[in-house]
Amino acid sequence: MTELADILKRRIAAQGPISLSDYMAECLLHPDHGYYATRDPFGRGGDFITAPEISQMFGEMIGLWLAQCWMDQGCPTPFTLAEPGPGRGTLMADILRVTAKVPGFLKAANVHLIEASETLAGIQQERLGDHNVTWSDTIDALPQAPLFLVANEFFDALPIRQFQRDEKGWREVQVALKDGALSMGLSAPAPIAALDHRLGDTNPGDIVEFCPAAAPITAQISARIAAHGGAALILDYGDWRSLGDTFQALRDHKPVDALAEPGLADLTAHVEFEAVAKAAVGLQVPQMTAQGVFLERLGITARAQALAQKLRGEALENHISAHRRLTHPQEMGTLFKTLALLPKGAPTPPGFAS
Numbered sequence: 001m002t003e004l005a006d007i008l009k010r011r012i013a014a015q016g017p018i019s020l021s022d023y024m025a026e027c028l029l030h031p032d033h034g035y036y037a038t039r040d041p042f043g044r045g046g047d048f049i050t051a052p053e054i055s056q057m058f059g060e061m062i063g064l065w066l067a068q069c070w071m072d073q074g075c076p077t078p079f080t081l082a083e084p085g086p087g088r089g090t091l092m093a094d095i096l097r098v099t100a101k102v103p104g105f106l107k108a109a110n111v112h113l114i115e116a117s118e119t120l121a122g123i124q125q126e127r128l129g130d131h132n133v134t135w136s137d138t139i140d141a142l143p144q145a146p147l148f149l150v151a152n153e154f155f156d157a158l159p160i161r162q163f164q165r166d167e168k169g170w171r172e173v174q175v176a177l178k179d180g181a182l183s184m185g186l187s188a189p190a191p192i193a194a195l196d197h198r199l200g201d202t203n204p205g206d207i208v209e210f211c212p213a214a215a216p217i218t219a220q221i222s223a224r225i226a227a228h229g230g231a232a233l234i235l236d237y238g239d240w241r242s243l244g245d246t247f248q249a250l251r252d253h254k255p256v257d258a259l260a261e262p263g264l265a266d267l268t269a270h271v272e273f274e275a276v277a278k279a280a281v282g283l284q285v286p287q288m289t290a291q292g293v294f295l296e297r298l299g300i301t302a303r304a305q306a307l308a309q310k311l312r313g314e315a316l317e318n319h320i321s322a323h324r325r326l327t328h329p330q331e332m333g334t335l336f337k338t339l340a341l342l343p344k345g346a347p348t349p350p351g352f353a354s
Helices: 003-015 022-030 057-074 091-100 119-125 193-198 216-227 275-277 292-296 300-308 313-327
Strands: 080-084 108-116 133-136 147-152 161-166 170-178 181-186 207-210 230-239 248-252 254-256 267-268 338-344
Touching: 003 022, 003 170, 003 181, 003 216, 022 161, 022 170, 022 207, 022 267, 022 300, 057 091, 057 230, 057 292, 080 091, 080 267, 091 108, 108 313, 119 133, 119 275, 119 300, 133 267, 147 216, 170 193, 181 248, 193 292, 275 338, 292 300, 292 313, 300 313
Parallel strands: 080 108, 080 147, 108 133, 147 230
Antiparallel strands: 161 170, 161 207, 170 181, 230 338, 248 254, 248 267
């Protein structure tokens, strides 16, 4: 039992069942007991490992992608270089290191990190201490300027609502109390306007997921790119359209019961990239591409071979394993997808089919 569990039980007892979205928000972001507010969850000593922590090659590829987009648009000066949900700051550190070799890029860049956790913001500050960085709580706080943004495993942590198709509409998955314990339940069936477009490709019993925050956040990013130029790169696990239960909890790199110890496990769900693309009003959105294909098109294998020349023994084995994990179809290569948001008329960026 956790303190947050007691808080949630009292709330549900007083007000009734809560949505999965409300439950996730409390578990992840409660100011005193939320998962991200109280710990560093990343790396082998945490609960999960993200791509930047696997290998420097990931951040290098992303940094050069951003630099190429910047050059394709005439090297605007100044511009905002932003990352929401930047973890330990590893990805941004690698981006800044590799783009230091691109003439004019860092001089023109104003670095902004969007971070809700004071704990993680402190870690990021240590990692990026040599750089001038601005921290903000929300994407809406970013300057009105050309925006070059990368969001890696950011959208998957946004709270979702989950619905089960019913003959009479949709029944929302809720967190309720059963015999004094937190338990999953279903609401009464009702029409859900936001899911009208799913009535044609689902059947009774099917589960779909909807992220309320995804569209508004994408709209904030898109408005800046449409008005001032720039590019956004989104990398996350998921698919074009939601179908099935993808809500999960991870602790110590293993799946756990999402209701067992609120606040002590990471809660995520697969990203519905179609919803993100539709919210990018006024932009061009190249076809969603698997992460493995994207990285290979950027030249990650050539970079891996160059780095391997100086490695031996266990270090070389770990390096080969990291390359495989990032790109192989049976690892992150297919499960993770990439999506780019660009101004109308901008050249198709590297990694995406023209």
